[in-house]
Amino acid sequence: MSEKNWDRVPIDAQSIDxxxxxxxxxxxxxxxxxxTALAKVCSVLDGLDDLIKTVGFRDLPARLSCIVGxxxxxxxxxxxxxxxxxxRPFARIEGAAHVAPSTPGDLLFHIRSERPDLCFEFERILLxxxxxxxxxxxxxxxxxxxxxxxxxxxxxxxxxxxxLALPASALVGDEDPNFAGGSYVxxxxxxHDLSAWGRIPTPxxxxxxxRTKIDNxxxxxxxxxxxxxxxxxxxxxxxxxxxxxxxxxMPFGRPGQREFGTYFIGYCRYLWVIEKMLQRMYVGxxxxxxxxxxxxxxxxxxxxxxxxxxxTLQTLVQAARQAxxxxxx
Ligand code: HEM
Numbered sequence: 001m002s003e004k005n006w007d008r009v010p011i012d013a014q015s016i017d018x019x020x021x022x023x024x025x026x027x028x029x030x031x032x033x034x035x036t037a038l039a040k041v042c043s044v045l046d047g048l049d050d051l052i053k054t055v056g057f058r059d060l061p062a063r064l065s066c067i068v069g070x071x072x073x074x075x076x077x078x079x080x081x082x083x084x085x086x087x088r089p090f091a092r093i094e095g096a097a098h099v100a101p102s103t104p105g106d107l108l109f110h111i112r113s114e115r116p117d118l119c120f121e122f123e124r125i126l127l128x129x130x131x132x133x134x135x136x137x138x139x140x141x142x143x144x145x146x147x148x149x150x151x152x153x154x155x156x157x158x159x160x161x162x163x164l165a166l167p168a169s170a171l172v173g174d175e176d177p178n179f180a181g182g183s184y185v186x187x188x189x190x191x192h193d194l195s196a197w198g199r200i201p202t203p204x205x206x207x208x209x210x211r212t213k214i215d216n217x218x219x220x221x222x223x224x225x226x227x228x229x230x231x232x233x234x235x236x237x238x239x240x241x242x243x244x245x246x247x248x249x250m251p252f253g254r255p256g257q258r259e260f261g262t263y264f265i266g267y268c269r270y271l272w273v274i275e276k277m278l279q280r281m282y283v284g285x286x287x288x289x290x291x292x293x294x295x296x297x298x299x300x301x302x303x304x305x306x307x308x309x310x311x312t313l314q315t316l317v318q319a320a321r322q323a324x325x326x327x328x329x
Contacts, residue, residue: 070304142250
C-alpha cells in the first residue's frame with residue numbers, strides 16, 4: 001500500500017489496512033425502519049472521519065481506526081442504483097455435525113486501537129449520535145492475548161497477506177470498478193468449550209489447527225487422513241492460484257461467566273472465497289471430514305457486509321441524505 005503517515009494524523013475511515021491492534025470493538029446494529037432513522041444514520045456515517053479525528057487525535061500513537069460495513073438489506077434502502085456484485089446475506093450452512101447460523105445486521109463497526117479506552121470512547125460517542133436510529137444486536141470487546149494467540153492457545157493471524165498481497169486479496173479491484181477499493185467483510189462470534197479443548201492432547205490439537213502450538217510452525221499435512229483447519233481454509237483454483245483473505249480475529253471473554261470466545265472477522269476481495277472456506281470447514285473435504293475446531297467452537301452469529309472505500313461511502317451516504325423521503329417509509 002502507499003506510504004502511511006499514521007503517527008502524524010488520525011487514520012482515515014475505511015482503512016482496511018490499518019494496523020492490527022491490541023484492542024478492538026465489534027459492533028453490529030440494525031437500523032430502524034423509519035426514514036428519519038435512515039437520515040440520522042447517513043449523517044453519522046458522513047461524519048465518521050471527523051469522529052475518528054475527535055477521539056483519535058487525543059493520542060495518535062494509539063492508532064484509532066474504524067471501518068463500517070453495510071449489510072445487503074440496508075444497502076437496498078440506500079438510494080443508490082448500484083450494488084457490489086457479490087453482496088448477499090450470509091447463508092446459513094448445515095453440516096452433518098455443525099451449523100453456521102445467519103444472524104441480522106445492517107451495519108458493522110470494526111473499531112481498533114492500541115488502547116481499549118479509545119475504542120470505548122469512540123463507540124460511546126458513535127452510539128450517542130446514532131441514538132434511537134439503531135438497535136445494537138451484538139457488541140464484543142476483543143483484546144490481544146499474549147503473542148497474538150487465540151484462547152485455544154495458538155498464534156492466530158500468521159498467514160495473513162502482507163505487502164502488495166494485502167490489497168490484492170482484501171480489496172475489490174477492476175472486476176467491479178464502481179466498488180474498487182472496498183472489501184467484503186464476514187463476521188462470526190464463536191464461543192469455545194475450553195474444558196473439552198483442554199482434554200485434547202497437544203499433538204492432536206496441533207493436527208486440528210495445522211501448526212505447532214508453542215513455536216507456531218506450519219505442519220505439512222497433505223497426506224493426513226483428516227485435513228487441518230489451515231488446510232480446509234486454503235483455497236486454490238484449478239490453475240493453482242491461491243486466494244487469501246485478511247483476518248483480524250480477536251479473543252474475548254468473561255471468565256466469571258465461563259465465556260471464552262474468538263470473534264472471527266475476515267476481509268476479502270471476492271466474497272466467494274470466504275464462503276468456500278466456510279463450506280469446507282462445515283461440510284468438510286471430503287464431505288463429512290469437517291473442521292474439528294468446530295467440535296469446541298460454536299458460532300453464535302454470522303453476518304456479511306460490504307465496507308466501501310472512503311469516497312464511495314461518502315457518495316453513498318450523501319446521495320441517501322439528499323434523496324426525497326419515500327412515502328410510507
Ligand atoms: C473459532 C474460530 C477460529 C479460530 C480460533 C481460528 C484460528 C486459526 C489459527 C490458529 C490459524 C493458524 C495461524 C494463522 O495462519 O492464522 C488459522 C488460520 C486460518 N484461518 Fe482460522 N480460525 C477460526 C475461524 C476461521 C474462519 C471462520 C475462517 C474462514 C471462514 C478462517 C480462516 C483461516 C485462514 C484463511 C487461515 C490461514 C490458512 C493458511 O495457512 O493459508 N478461520 N485460524
